[in-house]
Amino acid sequence: METPLLTSQLPGRTLVTETATYLYCSGTSYLGMARNEEFQAILQACFATYGTNYSSSRLSNVQLKIFSETEAYLSTWTGAEAALVVSSGLIAGQLIVKTFADTGTFIYGPRTHPALWRTPIDCYQGDYTNWAKEVPEKVRTATSKEVVILTNSLDALWVQTYSFDWITKLPGDKKITIIIDDSHGFGLTGKNGAGVYTQLPELPAHVQVAVISSFGKALGIPGGVILGNVSLIENLKKSAFFGGGSPPVPAYLAAFLQAENIYQQAREKLQENITQFTNNVQQPALFQSFTRYPVFYTRQNSLYAWLLEQQILISHFAYPTPADPPITRIILNSLHTKADIEVLTHQVNAFCASANISY
Structure with missing residues (x-):
């Protein structure tokens, strides 16, 4: 080494x-x-307005508008029904995984990012294309009525793009949630850089998708996001892991909104x-x-x-x-x-x- x-x-x-x-x-x-340097100048001005940190909970009786404003922007940008900002991509992943922890069968794609692991045993090496061909059958043979499928949006190490056409082939007799980590695509790929959410096929009625991402890569700020339907996002807001955690630093969100x-x-x-x-x-x-x-x-x-x-x-x-x-x-x-x-x-x-x- x-x-x-x-x-x-x-x-x-x-x-x-x-x-x-x-x-x-x-x-x-x-x-x-x-x-x-242009972004740094905007950020410095935002620190003057919002300070260095927000030392409270999103459940507080004092609410900063910047959080909901950022979520509304992210929803419009990506086409998702709703968005939820959190302090990091890792927190975004763990929040949603813990929320679904007792929900049926979990099916992991190869080399899924640690943000979506329950334990390290969830990670394994393999070929995404072969895995994608097998997913519909894995769902069909699952004994539970609810299935959670977790994967990355692309492979940034071996540099491979991923197809999600397999979503349209999933069996219709189960409730399916697909969770995608888009940290290495968000801000770069998709329509206007809005990531994988803009690239997914039309979802069958029994399938819902959540996309999580870090802001720390292409966007260059600390924070994370979960994109999904309104019901899913509202359910996440009820979690103690959401209310008990610090939100993103508001100044960074304000700078992000001003820097389109x-x-x-x-x-x-x-x-x-x-x-x-x-x-x-x-x-x-x-x-x-x-x-x-x-x-x-x-x-x-x-x-x-x-x-x-x-x-x-x-x-x-x-x-x-x-x-x-x-x-x-x-x-x-x-x-x-x-x-x-x-x-x-x-x-x-x-x-x-x-x-x-x-x-």
Whole structure:
């Protein structure tokens, strides 16, 4: 396992250490909001209005309007009937899982995020496509009348898009709840970046869907959300895990609502970077990727060391345990300039030539 690089400042388009500055092509700040100066200015003004934290419960006899305003915006943006904001994506997942804990049979997709686990045994390695083919039969043979299906919206590690056509093939004799973790798609994929909720097929009458997501990746703020129908969201509000937990920091939500144009500009810039990268890599089969997504997985783990020598840092770590082989990925963000992408593609092409890699 490589020694991690230590830094005293948050990376953006570059990572600065005590000894060097690297072009930073890692992390999950896909839209670069944590280092976006326009967004930072809005956020500072929002802190002046809302303070640094809301030290109370959403059940308090004093209610800040920003919570319901954000939920209304998220509902309109995604097309969901209702939305519920919480302090993190992990809390969003655990809140809904605990609410459904005693509800029939749970069916997990491969590599489902820990936010949706009941226990670690719920996680397993497998192929999503094969699993999706098997889901209707698993539901049919379930002995309970209610079934909960849990999965990610996509695979951000091995970089695979997921189809949800299997939803239309589910048996009609059971009440089915599908819970999807969209943390690596929300803000990026779907219509206007609204995520997987905008990409789902029409739901059969016996099926309801809840989508959970972190705000901490593409959106670049702390917090999380649950999207679903009104009945589901109202039921979650009755949970002690909701009332007993702190809500998101209001200033971040206010900044999010004021920054719609900034987010859209960042999405457009990211797409320009993706297009430039994919159009100029001479061996595109070096990477596993899908259209309009900023992550590029490669089995050529030696690419990491090559790029590091050229002052370019990409994502490279063992998974799912420290004893496993590393996963190597190039991750683009909206802060990268045209010149950055030129340097990156030049070095990727040089690596392929040096290693005599041809597909």
